[in-house]
Amino acid sequence: MNADAITGFGLDNLPYGVDDSGRVVVALGDEVIDLASAEGLDVDPEVWTSGSLNAFMALGPDAWADTRARLQSVATRQPAHARRPRSDVRLVLPWEIGDYTDFYASREHAEAMGRMLRPGDAPLPEAWLHMPLGYHGRAGTVVVSGSRVWRPAGLAPGPDGPQFGPSARLDVEVELGFVVGTTVPRGHTVPARAADHHIFGVVLVNDWSARDIQSLEYRPLGPFLGKSFATSVSPWVVPLAAFDPWRVEGPVQTPEPADYLKTGEPRGLNAELSLSVNGAVISTMSSGGLYWSMAQQLAHLTVNGAGVRAGDLFASGTISGPLAGSEGSLMEKYRGEAWLADGDTITITGWCGERSRGPWISLGEVVGTVVPSI
Amino acid sequence: MNADAITGFGLDNLPYGVDDSGRVVVALGDEVIDLASAEGLDVDPEVWTSGSLNAFMALGPDAWADTRARLQSVATRQPAHARRPRSDVRLVLPWEIGDYTDFYASREHAEAMGRMLRPGDAPLPEAWLHMPLGYHGRAGTVVVSGSRVWRPAGLAPGPDGPQFGPSARLDVEVELGFVVGTTVPRGHTVPARAADHHIFGVVLVNDWSARDIQSLEYRPLGPFLGKSFATSVSPWVVPLAAFDPWRVEGPVQTPEPADYLKTGEPRGLNAELSLSVNGAVISTMSSGGLYWSMAQQLAHLTVNGAGVRAGDLFASGTISGPLAGSEGSLMEKYRGEAWLADGDTITITGWCGERSRGPWISLGEVVGTVVPSI
Numbered sequence: 104m105n106a107d108a109i110t111g112f113g114l115d116n117l118p119y120g121v122d123d124s125g126r127v128v129v130a131l132g133d134e135v136i137d138l139a140s141a142e143g144l145d146v147d148p149e150v151w152t153s154g155s156l157n158a159f160m161a162l163g164p165d166a167w168a169d170t171r172a173r174l175q176s177v178a179t180r181q182p183a184h185a186r187r188p189r190s191d192v193r194l195v196l197p198w199e200i201g202d203y204t205d206f207y208a209s210r211e212h213a214e215a216m217g218r219m220l221r222p223g224d225a226p227l228p229e230a231w232l233h234m235p236l237g238y239h240g241r242a243g244t245v246v247v248s249g250s251r252v253w254r255p256a257g258l259a260p261g262p263d264g265p266q267f268g269p270s271a272r273l274d275v276e277v278e279l280g281f282v283v284g285t286t287v288p289r290g291h292t293v294p295a296r297a298a299d300h301h302i303f304g305v306v307l308v309n310d311w312s313a314r315d316i317q318s319l320e321y322r323p324l325g326p327f328l329g330k331s332f333a334t335s336v337s338p339w340v341v342p343l344a345a346f347d348p349w350r351v352e353g354p355v356q357t358p359e360p361a362d363y364l365k366t367g368e369p370r371g372l373n374a375e376l377s378l379s380v381n382g383a384v385i386s387t388m389s390s391g392g393l394y395w396s397m398a399q400q401l402a403h404l405t406v407n408g409a410g411v412r413a414g415d416l417f418a419s420g421t422i423s424g425p426l427a428g429s430e431g432s433l434m435e436k437y438r439g440e441a442w443l444a445d446g447d448t449i450t451i452t453g454w455c456g457e458r459s460r461g462p463w464i465s466l467g468e469v470v471g472t473v474v475p476s477i
Numbered sequence: 478m479n480a481d482a483i484t485g486f487g488l489d490n491l492p493y494g495v496d497d498s499g500r501v502v503v504a505l506g507d508e509v510i511d512l513a514s515a516e517g518l519d520v521d522p523e524v525w526t527s528g529s530l531n532a533f534m535a536l537g538p539d540a541w542a543d544t545r546a547r548l549q550s551v552a553t554r555q556p557a558h559a560r561r562p563r564s565d566v567r568l569v570l571p572w573e574i575g576d577y578t579d580f581y582a583s584r585e586h587a588e589a590m591g592r593m594l595r596p597g598d599a600p601l602p603e604a605w606l607h608m609p610l611g612y613h614g615r616a617g618t619v620v621v622s623g624s625r626v627w628r629p630a631g632l633a634p635g636p637d638g639p640q641f642g643p644s645a646r647l648d649v650e651v652e653l654g655f656v657v658g659t660t661v662p663r664g665h666t667v668p669a670r671a672a673d674h675h676i677f678g679v680v681l682v683n684d685w686s687a688r689d690i691q692s693l694e695y696r697p698l699g700p701f702l703g704k705s706f707a708t709s710v711s712p713w714v715v716p717l718a719a720f721d722p723w724r725v726e727g728p729v730q731t732p733e734p735a736d737y738l739k740t741g742e743p744r745g746l747n748a749e750l751s752l753s754v755n756g757a758v759i760s761t762m763s764s765g766g767l768y769w770s771m772a773q774q775l776a777h778l779t780v781n782g783a784g785v786r787a788g789d790l791f792a793s794g795t796i797s798g799p800l801a802g803s804e805g806s807l808m809e810k811y812r813g814e815a816w817l818a819d820g821d822t823i824t825i826t827g828w829c830g831e832r833s834r835g836p837w838i839s840l841g842e843v844v845g846t847v848v849p850s851i
Binding site: 201202207220228229230233234236237238239240241242243244246251253255256257258264265267289290291292313316319320321322323324325326327328331332333358361362363403404406407408409410411412415476477 | 575576581594602603604607608610611612613614615616617618620625627629630631632638639641663664665666687690693694695696697698699700701702705706707732735736737777778780781782783784785786789850851
């Protein structure tokens with residue numbers, strides 16, 4: 104059986120990571136290839152020992168495509184000194200994040216939240232169908248899978264008004280993120296049709312959320328301390344090109360989006376995701392039904408001339424499906440009856456294709472354990 | 478007359494900037510001192526040629542205090558090769574920004590906005606008196622004084638629903654910002670009583686705002702594209718110690734803040750600010766009346782364990798006073814009757830003390846000119 108069918112890390116995947124000595128590695132089956140030691144690539148080896156993927160991103164989309172093509176032809180023929188067992192490698196946050204923005208791109212999630220938080224009102228916010236709503240998160244607390252997550256403390260609603268203490272409603276959000284690979288200077292825009300060219304790769308995101316803190320603070324400036332304590336990402340950045348076979352048509356968009364948000368089809372990206380608490384899967388969902396695509400998120404963010412920097416992280420917002428068992432957060436699944444306890448370990452796993460019979464690619468996983476407030 | 482009385486850049490000020498060759502300079506009267514060439518300092522000269530103030534920040538509060546004390550004794554005796562006319566120096570953004578957070582700390586501003594945006598409701602949001610509300614802004618579009626500001630385009634309310642075009646309601650916000658100088662790791666908190674120790678210095682901030690874009694997008698995730706296109710800061714970072722003579726008692730806080738927000742007095746910082754459009758002053762206001770202090774903003778942001786990085790920028794939110802003529806935004810001053818036109822130049826100036834008779838210190842100015850949408 105080839106590496107692909109067993110691990111999801113075959114030649115059609117080839118995700119990038121960075122190990123704890125700052126070297127860029129690529130996953131292949133149960134091994135990693137150390138790119139600074141690899142043969143057959145056309146990149147200055149210093150790019151592979153710089154501690155992050157940003158130096159590689161800076162080479163631009165042609166170099167990403169060329170390196171991927173070369174790896175696909177030479178990866179299985181690397182010498183022993185360029186290979187290590189994947190289980191021996193300790194992966195770190197693989198790139199330097201500029202700004203982090205989080206969207207609200209799943210219609211099923213937005214409607215479910217609207218029904219719970221604003222019963223009686225229309226479930227979708229006024230502007231939701233016209234543009235991908237989003238907000239800026241805290242880039243400095245984006246952490247790699249495996250990092251501890253301290254239960255945040257803060258002010259939350261109490262019986263006699265706001266009350267300080269550890270969050271009693273700690274939650275997760277299953278999201279798909281992407282890393283911008285090219286810098287677009289301030290004053291420039293990126294139409295949705297051209298946006299994929301700027302996307303370096305895709306990661307899994309767990310946007311930890313303290314619902315009680317969030318509920319007190321979010322009017323009128325949006326989520327702040329209820330989200331800013333930690334955002335976990337998977338250690339493997341899967342090149343956008345690896346998703347070509349798993350593109351799908353997105354949902355029909357009515358009303359018709361503004362010109363800058365118009366894309367060709369297929370605009371969707373059909374990854375399967377699962378959410379586990381302490382090893383038990385509680386939900387599975389697919390990103391294929393997301394209303395607003397990655398390209399539309401990037402187009403929206405830049406339409407005002409804000410530009411982006413290589414390394415900027417975009418996340419989709421919680422991905423929930425229409426059916427029971429496809430909720431991307433505990434709040435949606437348990438409707439306020441269950442939250443995270445100290446010691447709980449949350450795992451989000453992602454893949455494209457059918458794991459029982461290939462081809463398929465793995466997005467790896469993002470794991471985090473809740474520890475008590477400090 | 479000494480430099481202080483004429484320019485506001487005397488020995489009690491000594492703000493830091495970075496010139497366009499990446500060298501750290503300090504303003505003194507009509508000159509700057511090039512610190513890498515200066516005599517009598519106890520800092521590795523490479524710190525002064527690193528392109529930003531971050532290397533100096535990394536030396537820590539004791540080094541900041543020591544360098545300031547040494548400069549106060551040797552600044553006027555520097556050799557000619559370490560001095561240049563201030564007007565010859567082109568200043569750049571003087572530090573690398575991690576995260577940028579913007580608060581809503583002026584009660585007069587929050588109440589004025591509440592009355593305009595939510596007539597009939599209580600003007601202050603539910604949580605406003607309990608904690609300093611804030612949100613994350615876009616760090617990648619913080620620009621130094623003098624940078625052009627392209628009029629943002631985007632979706633805004635139209636007669637038949639959301640409509641795309643250049644913003645027709647472009648505004649400014651007069652704010653005071655501070656730069657965090659020490660890194661506080663994730664999982665740690667900073668109580669308000671200890672927060673001043675972490676503040677490196679103070680800058681003027683113009684938080685450009687497109688009110689039409691903002692009004693469509695801000696529910697429920699807060700300001701996004703209405704703010705993210707540009708935030709301008711003054712080029713001189715005034716050390717927090719320079720404000721010691723201009724500390725004032727803050728407004729009485731009722732209800733009593735949570736423990737983590739409690740500070741000693743005087744917690745206020747009494748800078749005078751003026752807002753000019755095309756050279757004509759339209760408003761003047763003071764930061765002394767801000768309800769939530771800088772230390773309280775830093776304590777709030779870290780109470781959930783988010784931590785901060787050296788270089789993080791905090792801004793106060795619009796500073797407005799209680800009287801006509803003290804509005805910190807056009808929206809408050811002109812109530813929707815006047816907005817910025819292409820070609821308008823906005824200048825925010827700041828100082829402490831009375832400029833007609835010293836002592837006083839200048840915060841310099843932050844200038845920006847609106848140019849048409851691209």
